[in-house]
Amino acid sequence: MLRMINIIKKEFIHIIRDPRTLALVIIMPVMMLFLLGYAVTGDIQDIPLAIADLSLTDTSRLFIQRFPNSGYFKITYNVYNENEIMELLDRGKIQAGLIIPEDFSRNVSTNSYSPILFIIDGSNPTVAQTAQLAAETVSQAASQEILIKRLGGLQTGNGIQLPIDTRLRFFYNPNLKRMNFMIPGLVAAILQIQTLLLTAFSIVREREQGTLEQLIVTPLKSWELMLGKILPFVLVAFVNLGLTLIVGAVWFQVPIAGSVLLLAILSGFFLLGSLGLGVLISNISRTQMQAMYLASFIMLPTFILSGFLFPRDNMPWVAYQAGYFLPVTYFLDIVRGIILKGVGLEYLWSFVWPMAVFSLAVFVISVLIFRKHL
Secondary structure, three states, X not given: OHHHHHHHHHHHHHHHHOXXXXXXXXXXXXXXXXXXXXXXXXXXXXXXXXXXXXXXXXXXXXXXXXXXXXXXXXXXXXXXXXXXXXXXXXXXXXXXXXXXXXXXXXXXXXXXXXXXXXXXXXXXXXXHHHHHHHHHHHHHHHHHHHXXXXXXXXXXXXXXXXXXXXXXXXXXXXXXXXXXXXXXXXXXXXXHHHHHHHHXXXXXXXXXXXXXXXXXXXXXXXXXXXXXXXXXXXHHHHHHHHHHHHHHHHXXXXXXXXXXXXXXXXXXXHHHHHHHHHHHHHHHOOOHHHHHHHHHHHHHHHHHOOOOOOOHHHOOHHHHHHHHHOHHHHHHHHHHHHHHHOOOHHHHHHHHXXXXXXXXXXXXXXXXXXXXXX
């Protein structure tokens, strides 16, 4: 027991002498618990909705107000036609659109029926199914109230047609196949994890092995060394990108609706940012243990805060904003936009430029942190 107690004392001394690792071990689990505890939720609420009210009557306005009152929808845009709704869907600004015809109020008041069109982005089956059920529930509730008023408070019977006919139309993933949503997300998540791990241990490993001194005495500048650390892994990551796309398209039958060339070009920005983030971790860390903890702290939120599994719109403000510090957050929208929607750069630009700025900033910070001295 005495010998074992001495070993325990020795290990505690090592832990105390390495305050960085001690802080990571103690603080990170608590931070991740708070961050992910608020982000992980199965509730779908406040689905972004665009309204095209061609009727512009009190009847249509009262009907429209039922959607935000249900708690499932949030009216974010008021538009004038279906084309504007489709453009917002392509840009990822909304996930559903409602079109009310011009004769809506007249049909409802004359004991006729009025068809309305409810457009849903089917790329995320979970959100799409929630939007479908919520839209049908709202329409049925409104129809029942109208029928009760028509019949003087009597219950509706068989053979009576509902005054509001909700017609659903799904885009991008009409069959609501979950695999079509998961595979593009897995492509982004796998690349993020792989690139991060490939580079997170690069500099810290050489520091521990004593080979960093050999690089320091060379005429290499800091940015040349950082870029030299990143570029070989970019080639490896591109090979893996091609393989994952082929497997997804051939084996899992997920069609690529957009340009593969555009996806490859934009993937280059993402890979540079992810690899640069790994090098930054390697620069900050003094041991491989520290690098492993920091990499793990980024990888787990990658699956949660980026929108890979759970819609970001339903997350609390802190968790939602934290997702912007992950390059995979932007890349997920890009991959799903190209593969599922087939959109071009003009629709993806709002995701491309933050990802490019992030990649450049991470590389510059890595260069500034690294110093060629012992």
